[in-house]
Amino acid sequence: MTTADALERTLARSGYRLTTPRRALLEVMLGLGDHFAADDVVEAAPGVGRATVFRTLRLLQDLDVVCQVVLDDGRAAYRFGAADHHHHLVCSDCGAVSDFASGDVEELMAGIAQRTGYQIEAHRLEVYGRCGACQAKDAHERAPLAGATA
Amino acid sequence: MTTADALERTLARSGYRLTTPRRALLEVMLGLGDHFAADDVVEAAPGVGRATVFRTLRLLQDLDVVCQVVLDDGRAAYRFGAADHHHHLVCSDCGAVSDFASGDVEELMAGIAQRTGYQIEAHRLEVYGRCGACQAKDAHERAPLAGATA
């Protein structure tokens, strides 16, 4: 969880300040759920200019406060938390984004490096599927016993 | 390797035709190396309209003739061959793109599904690094014995 204080320290560490618009954007982003598009932030922060939103998003990315998620339709979104390299699970139904641990992925990378001779520097991994909740919901909708109200 | 004949059959199978512009685009793409941006194709095929290039690229993607690669700077490129699901290795130095087998990746996905409860439908995996050739080249450049001509 990122608080204004924590963000202020992070920014200060790199010589930046937590200004009023930046503070406002933090609030807005925290209120937007587990992931948000740049445009969501623009709309939810009427007092802040579009350019400032993009500049802030980029800054926070550089500082590893937020990270980018590529959604299944190719659009970009952001979410908090990027300090350690992790990967994303995107629910194709409800859109929820969650992380998963990367131990196995690191192993996989090592294996690829060994087999291909590449010196691996980075990777992108996004996994799309249906979360447990949405599967359960579908099961209910299909079950004629439950009250089908849609 | 994709030939005009093979492409014609693939198109026909889905009710499309290998028209003159499409044939020209195939030629151009084959000449562009292991990957190419949409714009590369537009420039290399002066007689064909931009829209046709994008429409053709999309069509070929749908038919699994080409697939998209997300480069490390986030730009999209295309490359031939997408019939079986595979993954890309992009050299961050020379830009070469190659594939690698996906057996381990499938295992990884199965593991993730099991641990997270997600029903996995798709994933994106791009790996960035330095290919063997570029590593060798660097080694030479750094070695004072070799004729340093740059």
Add this chain to the structure above:
DNA sequence: TTCTATGCAAATGGTTTGCAGTCTA
């Protein structure tokens, strides 16, 4: 003749840049 396919140009969506003004150490 009918339907697919094309080229052009305009529209679009998302992001970046230029610039003059504002704020703060």
Add this chain to the structure above:
DNA sequence: TAGACTGCAAACCATTTGCATAGAA
């Protein structure tokens, strides 16, 4: 005061769409 930061609007880039025309079954 100098430098960081901002808002606005214009610029940009890649991609898509509208539309009238050309081409093939």
